Amino acid sequence: MQPSGRGYDHGVSTFSPDGRLYQVEYARESVKRGTTTVGLVYKDGVVLIVDKRVQSKLVITDSIEKMYQIDNHVGITTSGLVADARQLVDRARVQCQINRMTYGDNIPVSTLVKKMCDYKQSFTQYGGARPFGTALLIAGFDDEGAHLFETDPSGAYQSYNAGAIGRGKATAIDHFEDKWKKGMTQNAAIKMGLEALRESLEEDLNPDTVEIGCVDKSGYEKLDRETTLKHLGKLS
Amino acid sequence: MDATSSAIKTGTSTVGITYDGGVVVGADHRATMGHFIANKSVQKLFRISDNIALTTAGLVGHAQSLSRVLAAELKLFELKRDMPMTVKGAATFTANILSGRPHYVQLLIVGVDSSGPSVYSIDSAGGSIPDTYCATGSGSPYMYGVLEDQFKTGMSKEQALSLAAKALLASAQRDAASGNGMDLAFITNETGFTQLSEEEVATLLSTI
Numbered sequence: 416m417q418p419s420g421r422g423y424d425h426g427v428s429t430f431s432p433d434g435r436l437y438q439v440e441y442a443r444e445s446v447k448r449g450t451t452t453v454g455l456v457y458k459d460g461v462v463l464i465v466d467k468r469v470q471s472k473l474v475i476t477d478s479i480e481k482m483y484q485i486d487n488h489v490g491i492t493t494s495g496l497v498a499d500a501r502q503l504v505d506r507a508r509v510q511c512q513i514n515r516m517t518y519g520d521n522i523p524v525s526t527l528v529k530k531m532c533d534y535k536q537s538f539t540q541y542g543g544a545r546p547f548g549t550a551l552l553i554a555g556f557d558d559e560g561a562h563l564f565e566t567d568p569s570g571a572y573q574s575y576n577a578g579a580i581g582r583g584k585a586t587a588i589d590h591f592e593d594k595w596k597k598g599m600t601q602n603a604a605i606k607m608g609l610e611a612l613r614e615s616l617e618e619d620l621n622p623d624t625v626e627i628g629c630v631d632k633s634g635y636e637k638l639d640r641e642t643t644l645k646h647l648g649k650l651s
Numbered sequence: 652m653d654a655t656s657s658a659i660k661t662g663t664s665t666v667g668i669t670y671d672g673g674v675v676v677g678a679d680h681r682a683t684m685g686h687f688i689a690n691k692s693v694q695k696l697f698r699i700s701d702n703i704a705l706t707t708a709g710l711v712g713h714a715q716s717l718s719r720v721l722a723a724e725l726k727l728f729e730l731k732r733d734m735p736m737t738v739k740g741a742a743t744f745t746a747n748i749l750s751g752r753p754h755y756v757q758l759l760i761v762g763v764d765s766s767g768p769s770v771y772s773i774d775s776a777g778g779s780i781p782d783t784y785c786a787t788g789s790g791s792p793y794m795y796g797v798l799e800d801q802f803k804t805g806m807s808k809e810q811a812l813s814l815a816a817k818a819l820l821a822s823a824q825r826d827a828a829s830g831n832g833m834d835l836a837f838i839t840n841e842t843g844f845t846q847l848s849e850e851e852v853a854t855l856l857s858t859i
Contacts, residue, residue: 484730508730512723519719 428542438546439539442495442568445548449494450481451583451615454552454563455595456576457604460631461554461561464608465492466616467624482626482637486511488521489555490628490635494581495568496548503549507531524555524562528572536570550580554630561630577607583615590614601629605646613650622647660684660755661695661714662828664790665706666818667761667770668802669783670811673839674768676761677815678706679790679823680831691831700725701843702735703762704836705745708788709775713754721745738762742771742779750777757787763840790822790829797821808837812847816855 423429424437431437452465465481482492483504491507493500510530514522531551538546546568553564565580566572577595579587590611599607605627613620625647627638638646665678678695681688697705697718705721707714724744728736736744742760749756758773772785784802786794797818806814815835823830835855836846847855 486726486730505731508727512727516719516723 426542427538427545428540436539436569439569442546442548443550446495446550446568446580447582447584449496449550449581451579451581451587451612452481452492452494452552453579453587453591453608453611453615454492454554454575454577455591455599455604455608456561456563457599457601459561459601460556460629461563462601462604462608463490463492463552463554463628463630464605464612465626466612466620467626469621469624476624479624482628484628484635484637485527485553485555486515486521487634488557488630489524489527489553490630490637491554492552492580492628494550494552499547499549500551503531503535503547503551506534507553521557523557523559524553524564525559525574527555528553528564528566532566532570532572534570535566535568539569552578552580554628554635556630556632556634577611579611579615583612586615587611601631602646602649605629606649609646609650620647620650660828661693661708661711661788662790662826663695663708663788664786664794664819664822664826664829665695665708665759665788666786666794666798666815667706667759667784668798668806668811668815669761669768669770670806670808671804672768673763673808673811673837674761674770675808675811675815675835675837676704676706676759677819677833677835679819679829679833681829682711683828686827688831694834696834696836696846697722698836698844698846699741700729700735700762702764702838702840703738703741703760704838704844706759706761706787707756708758709756710754713756714758717745717748717754717756717758720748735764737764737766738769738771739764739766739781742773742781745773746777746779748777749773749775753777759785759787761838763838765840768838786818788822788829790819790826793822793825794818808839812837812855813859816852817859820856820859 423431427438454463467479551566565578577591662683667676682690682693699721760771819833
């Protein structure tokens with residue numbers, strides 16, 4: 416039964432009779448249409464890979480950001496609305512520094528994830544603003560070791576050994592479920608990530624727009640173009 | 652009795668010296684409460700980013716809180732803009748904090764950027780003045796004696812380190828609120844912030 420005049424998808428905080436929040440599900444749709452990004456845990460850390468789909472060769476690829484350093488020990492890739500992602504990235508960076516100022520230490524990765532998800536969740540319960548149309552893959556290294564988290568627009572999060580978000584999620588996850596194993600080297604993990612990403616794309620990987628980031632005990636590092644091309648060259 | 656006379660102060664001698672290609676920075680280790688030496692191993696030299704260091708004199712609490720804020724703000728600046736803050740930028744930023752809410756401190760912001768090495772001295776109300784070399788704290792008059800005599804433009808890193816050590820040694824000898832050893836560091840565009848180990852400081856002091 417529809418109430419007179421309005422459906423259940425106008426207010427973010429209105430449940431449908433079968434218990435769904437349509438605006439949150441619509442936000443998840445924008446993630447499903449977003450760029451595919453993958454992440455996987457290896458022996459000493461976590462690797463994140465994204466292909467910044469560039470629509471035109473006129474675009475300066477460096478001006479597009481899909482992978483962000485958040486703190487010395489945390490990196491993020493995003494899928495969905497880029498403008499929403501930038502707000503979340505800004506907030507994550509500030510949270511890291513607040514933790515350091517308050518307690519004098521790096522923020523534990525799970526604490527950062529929970530803080531970000533508390534924030535995202537608040538946009539599903541209070542009216543007046545829409546949820547973030549963005550999922551995040553959060554990779555970090557702390558006292559507990561390497562972590563990879565996925566967060567979605569509702570504020571739900573899960574920790575993964577290997578994960579993916581965006582339009583190619585299902586294909587990439589299939590690939591990881593088949594191939595991922597514990598204790599891989601960094602090179603093996605990057606190769607597996609690139610293969611998963613390649614399988615999930617309709618077209619070939621564009622060497623100019625693939626970005627690879629690694630987080631291990633020495634911190635976050637985005638690989639330079641030369642190293643990235645070397646890894647791409649190892650794909651058969 | 653006001654709060655500042657009973658709280659721990661660093662008395663202090665700190666020094667920043669520009670040289671050809673970089674900047675050298677140093678500070679002593681003593682904290683005092685009146686005539687009492689409250690601590691013999693206080694950190695007054697802080698790395699606040701890879702290209703900028705801070706030295707502090709004055710109330711330890713104010714100094715430490717400022718160093719935390721600056722380290723966080725400079726890191727955020729670097730992440731957001733993908734480039735380090737300039738030394739002038741950091742000095743202006745710090746001065747703005749102090750002019751809004753004065754802290755009982757005297758600071759040096761020293762570092763290198765694309766315009767070369769620089770030293771800024773910053774007072775408790777936010778006055779910020781660039782210089783080629785500068786000393787702060789209760790030991791500064793003794794240090795200036797050494798600096799005025801021996802500073803020259805175009806020194807090497809080794810000469811500048813040696814001069815900083817000499818100045819800090821002089822104030823340790825004559826200023827009751829300074830001493831108990833020193834921290835020394837240098838910053839260049841190539842190496843970033845590099846602090847000398849205890850052994851390296853000892854070796855340097857043995858040559859003076």
